[in-house]
Amino acid sequence: SAVISQKPSRDICQRGTSLTIQCQVDSQVTMMFWYRQQPGQSLTLIATANQGSEATYESGFVIDKFPISRPNLTFSTLTVSNMSPEDSSIYLCSAALRAGYNEQFFGPGTRLTVL
Amino acid sequence: AQTVTQSQPEMSVQEAETVTLSCTYDTSESDYYLFWYKQPPSRQMILVIRQEAYKQQNATENRFSVNFQKAAKSFSLKISDSQLGDAAMYFCAYRRNTGNQFYFGTGTSLTVIP
Numbered sequence: 001s002a003v004i005s006q007k008p009s010r011d012i013c014q015r016g017t018s019l020t021i022q023c024q025v026d027s028q029v030t031m032m033f034w035y036r037q038q039p040g041q042s043l044t045l046i047a048t049a050n051q052g053s054e055a056t057y058e059s060g061f062v063i064d065k066f067p068i069s070r071p072n073l074t075f076s077t078l079t080v081s082n083m084s085p086e087d088s089s090i091y092l093c094s095a096a097l098r099a100g101y102n103e104q105f106f107g108p109g110t111r112l113t114v115l
Numbered sequence: 116a117q118t119v120t121q122s123q124p125e126m127s128v129q130e131a132e133t134v135t136l137s138c139t140y141d142t143s144e145s146d147y148y149l150f151w152y153k154q155p156p157s158r159q160m161i162l163v164i165r166q167e168a169y170k171q172q173n174a175t176e177n178r179f180s181v182n183f184q185k186a187a188k189s190f191s192l193k194i195s196d197s198q199l200g201d202a203a204m205y206f207c208a209y210r211r212n213t214g215n216q217f218y219f220g221t222g223t224s225l226t227v228i229p
Contacts, residue, residue: 031215042206042219058216090158096215103150104217106160 004107012113020079021110023093028073031096038089049076083114119209121220128197129228136192136223138207146212149190155203202227
């Protein structure tokens with residue numbers, strides 16, 4: 001299994017600013033992912049964070065808005081850029097031990113409020 | 116595209132009773148995985164149970180069991196002897212055998228009444 005922590009746990013930000021969310025895994029994992037969970041809704045995959053290369057983004061999400069870093073096998077960051085109130089959401093990091101592994105482990109999420 | 120549908124936004128159950136949460140999905144694949152995740156107020160997503168589509172036998176984990184109907188594309192979760200700690204949002208999820216992306220349903224909020 002893998003234990004995932006995220007920082008910050010919550011933040012309140014002003015419109016137009018950017019926030020970087022950190023995700024730390026307690027063991028080396030092949031796959032890391034970033035999800036968004038808007039209030040009262042399900043989880044939507046933003047991107048797969050690839051170690052050593054650019055992230056793979058899902059439809060509707062772009063690198064300029066959500067730049068992602070993955071410098072090693074245990075750490076990733078997601079930046080929410082030029083924020084607007086529509087970005088208010090919970091952002092979750094998840095990890096899978098290896099590609100095709102049939103379980104994902106989730107972090108506790110970061111609750112972001114944009115004023 | 117794969118879709119996962121949970122038609123019950125909210126459910127409630129008396130403590131010690133049994134409750135069933137519904138989930139249907141749409142796929143053209145024959146091999147895939149299905150999951151139930153629990154998200155308590157702490158927001159930590161916890162895997163409750165998983166089912167491989169190629170297995171006919173329904174998965175069971177202690178008080179949690181599933182009713183997997185592959186032809187009907189149905190995957191319900193039964194919680195027996197409900198406990199106060201079972202109160203949470205429950206998400207049904209689907210993953211293709213050859214992919215990494217999880218597709219989540221919209222969730223069912225379960226309340227356990229003492």
